[in-house]
Every structure is written in structure tokens, then in C-alpha cells.
Amino acid sequence: MRLSLLCTLAALIAAPALAEPPAQSLRPPGITSDPVISTRNAGFQHWLDGFRSRATDVGIPDHVLDTALSGIRYNTDVIQKDRTQNEFSKTVWVYLDSAASDARIAAGKKALQQHRALLERIERRYGVEKEILTAIWGLESAYGGYRGTIPTIEALATLAFDGRRGDFFESQLLYALKILASGEARPADLRGSWAGAMGHTQFMPSSYLAHAEDFNEDDRRDIWGDDPADALASAAAYLRANGWQTGLPWGVEVTLPNGFNHMLARRELEKLPSEWARLGVRPADSAPFTDHGPASILLPGGHQGAAFMIFRNFEVLESYNTADAYVIGVGHLADRIAGSDPIRAAWPRADRALSFDERVEVQRRLRAAGFDPQKLDGLIGPLTINAVRAYQKSRGLIPDGYASPALLTHLRDIP
Numbered sequence: 533m534r535l536s537l538l539c540t541l542a543a544l545i546a547a548p549a550l551a552e553p554p555a556q557s558l559r560p561p562g563i564t565s566d567p568v569i570s571t572r573n574a575g576f577q578h579w580l581d582g583f584r585s586r587a588t589d590v591g592i593p594d595h596v597l598d599t600a601l602s603g604i605r606y607n608t609d610v611i612q613k614d615r616t617q618n619e620f621s622k623t624v625w626v627y628l629d630s631a632a633s634d635a636r637i638a639a640g641k642k643a644l645q646q647h648r649a650l651l652e653r654i655e656r657r658y659g660v661e662k663e664i665l666t667a668i669w670g671l672e673s674a675y676g677g678y679r680g681t682i683p684t685i686e687a688l689a690t691l692a693f694d695g696r697r698g699d700f701f702e703s704q705l706l707y708a709l710k711i712l713a714s715g716e717a718r719p720a721d722l723r724g725s726w727a728g729a730m731g732h733t734q735f736m737p738s739s740y741l742a743h744a745e746d747f748n749e750d751d752r753r754d755i756w757g758d759d760p761a762d763a764l765a766s767a768a769a770y771l772r773a774n775g776w777q778t779g780l781p782w783g784v785e786v787t788l789p790n791g792f793n794h795m796l797a798r799r800e801l802e803k804l805p806s807e808w809a810r811l812g813v814r815p816a817d818s819a820p821f822t823d824h825g826p827a828s829i830l831l832p833g834g835h836q837g838a839a840f841m842i843f844r845n846f847e848v849l850e851s852y853n854t855a856d857a858y859v860i861g862v863g864h865l866a867d868r869i870a871g872s873d874p875i876r877a878a879w880p881r882a883d884r885a886l887s888f889d890e891r892v893e894v895q896r897r898l899r900a901a902g903f904d905p906q907k908l909d910g911l912i913g914p915l916t917i918n919a920v921r922a923y924q925k926s927r928g929l930i931p932d933g934y935a936s937p938a939l940l941t942h943l944r945d946i947p
Contacts, residue, residue: 576606579693583702592709600712600719604686611694613726615888615910624832624857625879631671631861632868640666640869643675650761654747658768659778665764667866668852672734676760679731680724684708688728688737696909704728707737721756731755732763735770743770767852774851775844780824782849782863783842785816785875794835794932795925799914802826808841816876832856834934838877854913883936894935897943898923 584597630636644651644666651662666675673679685708691701708728711717724730728737735744735755744753747765755763789812796811803811805821813829815821816838830840840860849859864875886894891910898905898916903923905916917933925931927942 572608573606576690576693580604580689583689583692583705586702587706587709590706592706593713596709596713600685600709601689604683604689606693607682607686607690607726610682610687610690610726614691614694614696621885621888622857623879623883623885624860625837625881626885627857628861628864628875631857632865632874636670636674636865637868639675640670640865643669644869647760647764651764654765654768658765658772658776660768660771660776661778661866663866663870664771664782664862665767666869667862668733668767669760669764670865671858671861672729673732676732676758679756680729680734682723682726683719684722684724684728684730684737685719687724687726691728701728704737707741711737711740716753717756723756732760733767735763735766739770740766743773745769770852771848774848776848777845780843780845782845782859782866783827783830783840785877786829786839786841787814787816787877788829788835788839789813794831794930795921797829797831797839797932798918798921799828799830802828805841813841817873830856831932831934832860833879833883834936835930835932836878836880837934838875838879880936883938886935886937886940890937890940891935894920894940894943897940897946901943901946 580601584601587597588594644662647666648662651665654660654665655662669675685705688701688705688708692698692705694701705728708722711722712719722730725734729735730737730740732755740753740755743766744755745762745765745768746753748759748761753762753766755766786808792812803826805823805827808827808829809821824843827841827843830842830846831837832840846859846863849862852862853859868874888910891912892908894912895905895908895910895916898919899908901923903919903926905919907915912935916935920935920939921931921933923943924933924939929942
């Protein structure tokens with residue numbers, strides 16, 4: 533799994549129904565008299581002075597800095613959203629209930645039909661299927677309906693000052709200022725998600741500079757306006773640049789045989805579909821496997837949930853957002869828009885999602901037990917999953933890599 537320039541993107545729509553806008557998650561920052569926040573604001577202004585000097589050193593014009601940095605403040609809402617990303621803080625099934633809800637599927641079919649000619653032209657040029665682009669559009673901005681209202685410069689400055697991923701967000705802030713310096717956008721245009729992602733398909737500033745397209749040929753790469761042409765083409769260009777293979781699925785739901793060796797369900801272990809079939813793995817829809825090349829087995833809800841055989845395009849979608857839930861959400865929504873069936877397997881819905889602090893505790897206790905996940909960041913990525921799997925195997929548990937409440941209890945019970 534790669535950390536890309538878009539790894540911090542979060543899906544903006546987390547409500548159960550598409551018709552319910554995420555008003556709270558996109559509200560402008562409030563003003564508070566909390567003394568702790570006041571202290572943070574003072575520190576933020578000091579940091580901003582230092583940043584301005586660094587920005588000047590790399591060639592950002594003074595007039596751009598004057599306009600862009602005037603009046604921005606430490607945005608506490610942004611920090612809260614950073615701690616509770618939906619893709620990482622919800623169980624995969626709760627996330628998918630929203631990502632591929634009936635309302636979002638219906639709206640996706642309508643959006644595809646309405647923009648079919650545009651999407652087919654983009655598909656022909658870039659080789660990225662129209663259903664995938666529509667699904668990304670649907671998850672990122674509800675098909676253009678909710679593109680975000682948080683000022684991008686303020687969001688990025690807040691995250692850069694916060695320090696958890698300060699270098700990344702400071703670089704994105706510099707890229708955003710370069711966009712303003714280029715004249716392709718005004719400060720008022722740069723609004724979007726808490727993470728600094730912008731437009732219909734929620735591009736980070738660096739990705740805009742590297743991959744944005746002027747598809748409608750109006751001499752402006754406009755991912756912010758009501759016309760989605762440039763944004764959708766830009767998303768396609770981004771995926772193509774990251775290795776998208778036309779005609780290759782993101783993944784397919786499969787069933788595993790009784791007695792399956794769950795140590796084989798690792799991202800780094802790939803086999804051809806025919807080889808998986810010899811081990812008893814079958815497509816969930818009972819159709820014969822198509823040999824789409826090397827594939828891994830993914831168990832996002834553990835051995836009691838759905839299983840997927842994932843192909844190389846899964847990794848390409850991870851370049852847009854590294855969360856497994858997001859990638860499955862895009863892929864499954866695209867499949868549903870194209871007319872495929874819902875996921876067949878049941879999920880362990882009695883399980884709740886671990887909180888951010890609990891996820892960090894899992895990582896900390898794994899490290900203490902000799903199974904180092906490398907980072908104590910509260911994100912259950914491949915390193916943490918591998919550490920969980922190794923711990924489970926050492927304790928005689930089913931090694932499915934699933935960080936569940938039961939696993940945390942088990943870790944807490946270590947003498």
C-alpha cells in the first residue's frame with residue numbers, strides 16, 4: 533500500500549442517505565474563547581510568520597502571501613476531522629452502508645446517464661472506466677453536490693502547524709499558493725474538505741499541479757466550478773499516471789473454503805486466480821474466475837466478514853486514498869452503478885469500531901508484545917494488520933489481521 537499525495541483524502545459524504553448533506557463536517561470554523569485554543573492561536577500566528585518566510589524563500593510572491601494568509605486562524609474543526617476520518621474510524625460495513633447506499637447508487641446511475649457522453653469521451657482518452665470515475669465523484673463530492681466550504685489555505689496551514697503530518701501539509705500549502713500565483717484560481721475558489729482537498733473529485737494541490745486537465749479546452753483547469761469536465765478528466769489522468777489498467781477489475785467478492793490458511797490472506801502474497809481456485813477459493817457469484825493476473829485475498833472485516841480477491845487496480849485506487857474501506861467503497865459503488873449485485877457475505881455487525889485512542893492502544897500493546905506495527909498513528913494499515921496477524925498466530929487465534937474490540941481485550945489481558 534503506497535502513501536501518495538492524495539493519501540489524506542477523506543470521503544465527504546458519510547450520512548446514511550445521499551440526500552443528507554454533511555453540513556457539520558463542512559461548516560466554517562467557529563470562534564471560541566477556550567484558553568487552550570487561544571494559546572494554540574497564538575502559537576499558530578508565530579508559526580505562520582515563519583512559514584511566510586519559508587514561502588518567500590521558494591519564490592511565492594508577496595502579493596499572493598498577503599492575500600492568501602490574511603485573516604486565517606487555527607481551525608479546530610479541521611483537527612477534529614483529522615482525528616476521525618470516516619474511512620479509518622468506522623467499521624468497513626458501516627462505511628459501505630453509506631458509500632454504496634441505495635440513494636448513492638441511484639444518484640450515480642442518474643449522474644452517469646446525464647454525463648454519459650462526457651464520461652465516455654474521458655474513458656476513451658484515458659482508459660479509465662466511466663463507472664469508476666462516477667463512483668469517485670460520488671464519494672468525493674456527492675456527484676458535485678457538496679464540494680466543501682472550508683478555506684483550503686486555512687485548512688492546510690492548520691494541519692501543517694499541528695505537526696502530526698506537518699511536512700506533508702506544509703508542502704501542500706506551498707503547492708496551493710503556487711496555484712494562486714499561477715492565476716488559475718483565486719483564494720475564494722480554494723475551498724474544499726478539511727484535508728485541503730478541492731473540487732468535484734477532491735484533488736490535493738500537488739495533484740492539481742501535476743495532473744489537472746483542461747478537458748473542455750477553455751484555457752483553465754477548473755476543478756471547482758459547476759462543469760465537472762476538467763475534474764473528472766483530471767481524476768482519470770491521475771489514475772492513469774498511477775498505473776490504471778483498462779478492463780482490470782479492482783476486485784471480486786470470493787468465498788473461502790473451510791480450513792483456509794488465513795496466513796495466505798496477506799497483501800504481499802499474490803497468486804493467479806487459477807492458483808487460488810486450486811486452494812478452494814471461489815467467486816461469490818459462482819461464476820468461473822477470469823484470469824486477470826496476480827491477486828491477493830483481503831479480509832477487511834476479519835474471517836467472519838466478506839472476503840475479496842483484489843487485483844492491481846486496487847493498489848491504483850489506493851493512490852487516491854489509502855483506506856481499504858474507501859477503495860472497496862469506490863469499487864463496489866462502481867459495480868453497483870454498472871448493475872452488479874450487493875455484497876453477499878454477512879459482516880460481523882455486532883462489532884463496533886475502535887476509537888482513535890483504542891487503535892493507538894492496539895498498536896502500542898502490539899509493540900510491547902514484540903509485534904511492532906512501526907507507527908503509533910491510530911491508522912490500521914498494512915503494517916498494523918501484519919502485526920495483528922503475527923500476534924494472532926502466536927496466540928493460536930485465527931490470523932485474519934482484524935483489529936477488533938475482542939483483539940484489544942486479548943491484548944489487555946497479556947500478563
